[in-house]
Amino acid sequence: MKKLQQRIAPLLTKYLDLPSDVMLELPRITTIGQIHVYIENHKGLVVYSDNELTVRANKGLIQITGKSFVLKTMLPEEILLEGTITDIKFISE
Numbered sequence: 001m002k003k004l005q006q007r008i009a010p011l012l013t014k015y016l017d018l019p020s021d022v023m024l025e026l027p028r029i030t031t032i033g034q035i036h037v038y039i040e041n042h043k044g045l046v047v048y049s050d051n052e053l054t055v056r057a058n059k060g061l062i063q064i065t066g067k068s069f070v071l072k073t074m075l076p077e078e079i080l081l082e083g084t085i086t087d088i089k090f091i092s093e
Contacts, residue, residue: 025058029088037064037081037088045074053081061091 028040039055039062046061047054048071053064069083 027055027057027062029062031085031088034066034085035082037079037085039079039081041077042079045079053079055079057090060093063087063089063091065089 025041027042030036030038030040032038037053041058042062043056043058045054046056047063048069050069051065051067053069053071055062064081064085065087066083066085069081071079072082073080
């Protein structure tokens, strides 16, 4: 069933003009300069420290590095991080 859903979702996204991040369960990452990162559709916190944030995504991990990190908001599928962001990486599992 999951394989069928994985094949149909891109078609629905393309032909019905549906947002791909929602249909494909992809994370949406919004940055404001180097001071804010807003992540939607994450699957949980893996690492949090003063200079690193790693969250699980549908197809791997998202690692954000920098300094002076503060978690301003953490909800089941949303995170708002403030600090000085130097790098954002997507890591396949």
